[in-house]
Amino acid sequence: MKTKFIFTAFIFSLICSYSCSVKKFIPENETLYIGSNLELESEERIDDIKAIRSELEGLIRPEPNGKVLGMYFGLWAHYKGSKERPGFINKFLKKRFGEEPVYFSKVNPQNTEELMFNRLENNGFFYSETSSEVNRGEKFTSVSYKVKLSEPYLLRSLSVDRDSLEVDKEIIKLIEDSPLKSGTRFSLSKMQAEKERIDEALKSLGYYNFNPNYLIFEADTNVSDKREFDLFLRFRSNVPQSGIIPYKVRNIRVFPNYSVMEDEDRLDTVSIGGKDFIQGVEVFRPDLLEQYILLEKDERFSPQKSRLTSNRLSSIGTYRFVNLRYEEADDSVTHGNLDANIFLSPLTKRSIRAELQGVSKSNNFAGPALNLVYRNRNLYQGGEVFSLTGKFAYETQIAGGELSGLNSIELGLKADLVYPRVVFFIPIKERFSYSVPKTKMSLGTEYQSRGGLYRLNTFSANYGYFWNANRFVFHEINPISLNVVNLSRTSPEFEEILDNNPFLRRSFEQQFIAGINYTFNYDKLSGRFRRHGLFVGTTLDIAGNGLSLANRVTGGAEGTFLGLNYAQYGRGDLDLRYYFRINENHTIATRMFGGVGLPYGNSESLPFVKQFFAGGPNSIRAFRIRSVGPGTYRPESSGVAAFFDQAGDIRFEGNIEYRFPLVSILKGAVFMDAGNVWLMNENEALPGGKFTSDWWNELAVGAGVGLRFDIEFFVLRFDFATPMRIPYLPEDQRWGNSLDVRSRTWRRERLIFNFAIGYPF
Known part of the structure; x- marks a missing residue:
């Protein structure tokens, strides 16, 4: 077999070398x-x-024609497609891969x-x-x-050629921190960078009209017998006076409801904090809007405050356009004056959106789902965003067998109110953050009826804050997070399942979850030209401690609150992602995820909604959604017990994916995923599910290929994967896959298709 493979490869390479030869196409005179x-x-x-x-090397032009495996494939495709009658295939190859010859x-x-x-x-x-x-x-x-x-010539000294004006003194101070130190090699690019550094620093000091081109470096090489030079920084001749004086903000005018069609005679002006708010019908309360504006009257112009003010106003979520413009006013000898005009164009205040979805799950359940969303973007004239979401979903079992006739109905209603500021019992005014911290209040309920087996009612309430510390860092903290789960009705069949699986019963028990959670994200993945991308995300979730302390202080029954059992646990996870961009179109994306949940106190297991799952389109794609683990546990292949997801207290997962372009918006991918979930404590109903020191030998591994339609603002993803390692098989049989694509049985059992929107990580 090995000899046959080598011979075949040799013959294939000879054919390619002959077929892709371009010598015969090169003109005689070239x-x-x-x-x-x-x-x-x-x-x-x-x-x-x-x-x-x-x-x-970057100056050497032109670039020669590219090679693929030592052959000029693109050039060959161009020549073949340029023949008098090229044919369909050659035309396609020329259009997709062809390169003009470089003679x-x-x-x-x-x-x-x-x-x-x-x-x-x-x-x-x-x-x-x-x-x-x-x-x-x-x-x-x-x-x-x-x-x-x-x-090379090396710098001996750097000095400023004059020092009479205020701007000269500022430049002299800046030169003290200049990277152009003694011994630095002569470099025009470094000198240009230094002028731009000085320009940025002077702009931050109020020099609104300063320009780096006003400065010029002069070098004197006749300073010693060595190859040294002295450098002098001076102003060019005829620099305008407006370019070398600082500017102050004289007036600040804000138009909260700006429209070019608005009648100026009907506008009213309200002055708060040295700022004039000009609007007709009040659409935004001036006392609240003033808090987002960092500019102050009679302060020097600041590009940083201007930028932050625009960011903060845009982050309110009420305005479509935010336009900050400066107008120059009369200047004095020592400083100039600016009028700041802030034009705000609101979004449509109210909207209703309907979403009709088709849901298909790996357990052969499918059906329609309808979401209705009402939104008010300025509820109390302070930028508050109110959203009311209603959900209806119906799923039915489309396969035969024991599971036929099962169905699921979900009804949900959720209200969210987001304040674009900190709402606390003590007034808090922040002024210098990258964006505005927001306060979010949520209240929701959900009803689930699963195939006549059980009915589950869920009530939730949250109060918290979220904000962006800068372009890359996001924080969210919810000091109040309440969740009540009530299993209102169960069938005898379902009770039998719970009796056989105490772990599942404890997960479904009526519980009151009251705790605090915190999320941190550092996201530096975006950017087509960023060679190395990094994402770090973590979530910490702690519940039950406050209620336990309250019971001890008041002498209440341990483990209950208002007659409800409450959950006690600590849960944390870490999500690490790294992108290596080989070039603009080729990327190697990796992810490593780890999560641990620890039930304690009166809880023996994590609540079902807090457990970890593995498998599916955003996890281990060679296994169906939520079908991996825990550990080496193997679920029933049929029956109503297979209706429930497999879950655990611990999750570990790693993924690697190579992404590359195919044709136009069609992208390709080759990937491998590995991972599993485990239980913290032993469970007789789930044998092999407990986490042990041999965990690495219980990982599920899968590999596959994918197609992605990348249409800029969203991505349609199709992934085909197959298991390479199945953890529930005997140890000596876990690795291996026959890869018999022609077999219908193999495709049904081992080829997993995933459809999703967006990249998996």
């Missing part, structure tokens, strides 16, 4: 440019020689030499030498460039 190499010589040690080489006639080595010489002088290597040699063949030509670096 040769194909196949690239260049660069040789650097230097008598002195250059610390950043790799950066210099990279910069010089040596398009290459100008002398011009490249001059560019290299100029770039070297810009980096302090004056009087360097550049040369090139053309290596011409019958059909292919390359170029060899040789650069001999001279001894």
